[in-house]
Amino acid sequence: MKTLEIPTFECETGNYHTFCPISCVAWLYQKIEDSSFLVVGTKTRGYFLQNALGVTIFAEPRYAMAEPEEGDISAQLNDQKELERIRLRIKSDRNPSVIIWIGTCTTEIVKMDLEGIAPKLEKQIGVPIVVARANGLDHAFTQGEDTALAAMTHRCPECNPRITHQQEEDVAENVVADVDRSNKFLGGKGKLNRCNSVLFGSLPSSVASQLNLELKRQSVPVSGWLPSQKYNELPALGESVYVCGVNPFLSRTATTSMRRRKCQLVGAPFPIGPDGTRAWIEKICSVFDVKPDGLEERENQIWKILSDYLEVVTGKSVFFMGDNLLEISMARFLIRCGMVVYEVGIPYMDRRYQAAELLLLRHTCKKMKKPMPRIVEKPDNYSQVQRMHELQPDLAITGMAHANPLEARDIDTKWSVEFTFAQIHGFVNARDALELVTRPLRRRSDSSLGCRSLSKQTLDI
Template sequence: MKTLEIPTFECETGNYHTFCPISCVAWLYQKIEDSFFLVVGTKTRGYFLQSAPGVMIFAEPRYAMAESEEGDISAQLNDQKELERICVRIKNDRNPSVIIWIGTCTTEIIKMDLEGIAPKLEKQLGIPIVVARANGLDHAFTQGEDTVLAATTHRCPEYNHRPTNQHGEDVAKHLAVDVAPSNNLFGEKNKSNRCNLVLFGSLPSSVASQLNLESRRQSVSVSGWLPSQKYTELPALGEGVYVCGVNPFLSRTATTPMRRRKCRLVGAPFPIGPDGTRAWIEKICSVFGVKPEGLEERENQIWRNLSDYLEIITGKSVFFMGDNLLEISLARFLIRCGMVVYEVGIPYMDRRYQAAELLLLQHTCKEMKKPMPRIVEKPDNYSQVQRMHELQPDLAITGMAHANPLEARDIDTKWSVEFTFAQIHGSINARDALELVTRPLRRRSDSILGCRSLSRQTAGV
């Protein structure tokens, strides 16, 4: 097949056929340890969080539903008084450092003014209240996290790039030679600039530590993460601070520090797979004028350690239906592993934020001599099933709603939601990502071997 040099983008008329974006509560409550999440919506949303991510079982102390009843919907009750009653109880019972309101489809339909109510209650209670819209009308699955982090960005302290002494005096007035901007941005005089890097994206602490270590090996220290483990430890943002994302679904979080806080965005591929992690670190190093060392050897070593998985998937084909906005990064990683990606369905595509990832995808296809996959934004699921029927991929990565129908059509599937909750970032976690990909393929292989063995036994009888 001919390798396409330039990616082609299509947009169909499908809606967001994805998991509900309020699912972000399931992983954000674990990351922000002193927070309390209040989901504002109907009982249906509570049932979803209880049955799907299981949040009520594990996070009961820091999660609650502000249930909208008929009186709320018909405007017979005062929204502010009802939310005040719940938040007062939260403060008395839990006393969190921050209360995060998650707006659902219900709040959008009845036009509930959460942004107007929050400042009044925040002043009254003395607890920060962050409002994040995570309704399925406007957002895809993982964009719930994007809205929470973008809202939290406004609460980050201001970064002061002009140092002061113990008396509060501006040191720059006395030591201009040490702190004044220089044409040599990365010279010895400005060496402290290397620490002004904030990474954004919610990852387990162990994975975040791995990425911190990867950058520290190259003499680039991470000054903070958004979100931080404690709300009271949010990183300082402002002019002179560089921000870099670890997930492709955080486009709103990427633009907010630039527009509101004058930060500079590091446009890098995302650290998924050994290839993506290396490209991510190289881009950060280039911004800070650091020459990376040992990355190629480290990447090659990890690829050698993945040889058992690569034998299973090399030459296999995969089809992404589109669900969690990780599709481009995962497709690039699987092409580097030797797979053929027929189509990448994605609910929403910010080409500026994912520009570096798309460029790496293009280079990966050329390097591996694989065709450039078709990229379809807001795909129509019916049309996708028809295309899969014609292409007959070995594996389909899809939302849970379509897994069983595809399995009935003899197409192996993997739930895309599993990649959202699994630890797949960084070079070390590439095995976990490939474990998810190869499991259905190995299951089919074992099934075929079992049938052959049974037929031999039957023939012997």
């Protein structure tokens, strides 16, 4: 017999109704400052990236397109020579520290051997080439970042097992290790730095600094981030390193770091919302045998700051159609805020990687006395629309393609892609996450007040 505390998992036959995963270039090229991206695909992919990047196209972002023609598709041309020509031009124009090839659906269909070509060109031009296949045949929207970071995991230097004793404040200051030619990892003061904790996931520098500071308050050292802002500052990985993700769509990166680099994964909920951030920090502290200090007070303080938003969402219902793989974490956070989540659609979910998040979701539903949402992997959108018609949720968080049709059915919507680009991680940014959620609810409330006011004026007349 099913209970409210036990998740109900279902899998439908729907396709990935999401953005193309090559859109990860839009935020990764800004995060890895000395990188250059080459997207290998048709003109359609180029048009899509221009739209995804928006006006920044006029700022000449560090990416280029290699567009196969009919001759390439029929295997009549030499792929290696053409890619070599583009690579030499990129090196001449940009002189990047690393070149990242993004393989699209086209490269999959014509079986282009990017992994075989890359080492040869890397040796010729003297610039590292990382191959990441981010095609929409196999991956959902945000999994493009996952494939890119998993590929970069192989390029991280080996952790030096020799650790010297040094003061804790020195360890905390050396957030990113510098790599010299002898592969020794030196801190900012010339001392061998600890290689014991690495965080992975692409976040804005300000958000990454906030999370570093939260861990520093608990005396937990952070050796570095994947990705790093500079390619030659990639964190060291090895058997003595604990790795922990900040996003639920990075399961491939987590698996690669464990299987290929022998790292130890910290299975924690993700730092989204005050509850998730506290659980994330507590889990990391437990790994390092550190007793958390002041986290409960810190979380309660943030909930007090969010009180005005909580008044808007308490008692409201929400339906996730599934797009960016942040759905489980966002659903857990919104339930903690007092909302009812009818269904959580998600394109793909690694239950092992999200095990801690699912457990926290169960505890949150029990604590808030809310029903456990239905979790649907690869949802069929037609069936979802029928279910929404029956449930009549106050809000639907969906991809852009379905927003207007749902609005026409009088269902308020919020684009899920906005949560990908917004700053929603950590204690401080919980307010920004709720700002996105409450905006359509407040808009409807203001509209209703306006209508009632107009009716009153008519009666007075």
